[in-house]
Amino acid sequence: METFESLVRAEFAPKNTYLNTASTGLLPVRAVDAMRTAVASVAAGRPADMFADVEAARASFARLAGVPAARVAAGASVAVYSGLIAAALPPGAEVLTAEADFSSVVNPFHVRGDLKVRAVPLERLAESVRPGTALVAVSAAQSADGRVADLPAIREAARTHGARTYVDASQAAGWLPLTADAHDYVSSVAFKWLVCPRGVAFLVVPEDFGGLTPLFAGWVAGQAPWDSCYGPVEELAHSARRFDESPSLFSYAGARHSLELLEKLGVERVRTHDLGLADRFRAGLRELGHEPVPAPGSPIVSVPGLGRLQPELSEAGVEVSDRAGNLRAAFHLYNTSADVDRLLDALRP
Secondary structure, eight states: OOOHHHHHHHHOOOSSEEOBTTTOOOOOHHHHHHHHHHHHHHHTTOOOOTHHHHHHHHHHHHHHHTSOGGGEEEESOHHHHHHHHHHTSOTTOEEEEETTOOHHHHHHHHHTSSSEEEEEOGGGHHHHOOTTEEEEEEESBOTTTOOBOOHHHHHHHHHHTTOEEEEEOTTTTTTSOOOGGGSSEEEEESSSTTOOOSSOEEEEOOTTGGGOOOTTOOGGGBSSGGGOSSSSOSSBOSSGGGGOOOOOHHHHHHHHHHHHHHHHHOHHHHHHHHHHHHHHHHHHHHHTTOOOOOOTTOSEEEETTOGGGHHHHHHTTEEOEEETTEEEEEOOTTOOHHHHHHHHHHHOO
């Protein structure tokens, strides 16, 4: 009988203490094998139908996000989706963001030049929505330090004032259960906590498409893609596929299997596992006299002043990140309590 532990052991075998999922997640064996098969088939002149992989990955992400697949666009970049949403806003519209949020979320609104972009501390985001706010854009979990946004409060405040919400779930999808239907737009890359190859990202849109225009629509966005290869696309897809980017097919060949694995493991079980390790690390840090950035309910732990140790930790076989001078450790499904203890031992004076 397969268990959570046996499934994970069968799919992941890191050669070091890898605690850097917030940068890049590890790939499961099933995804690596699928990508090798896809590459070999093209090399042999017998390419498989990898567009079927895109549809399987779309459907799998939709189930994880709790929405119909018809509301999910498939692409490669959160920045592109942010730009698509930014382009739909009227001149002078106010966009409310969290201070120092990830650039892919906020920068497209700044480069428009004719929008009013207002940044406030993450903890004050909900209370800062006001009449005239058109959009609230925020990461579900902050990349720099793991702080989790109060999404229900933000959603309620936005609805009270008639604003839309845009949530980037890149640092949350895979460990935090998603309720994408609660927001107007939800984007996520898949190469972090969703343990997919780079080149895979998704956008959830409302049933009515939320006023978005498919500005970069190519042939894959047509209702009949293979009949949309030449000249203007006569009929766009009736679903969110009208917002698809031309997909990185080798990446999607692996992604469908990564997402299927996460569905099998269960996001709630992954969350319990990840948070247990993060809390163990936080407790150990305090015993060593270090106080992490407060981020309850997050598997990302940021420790002020210790980022300088990242190179020597890497030399010792422990992979973490240096973010703005802070040491950032991220605990995911393939990590164990032994990984936590090894990092704590490396931090002892």
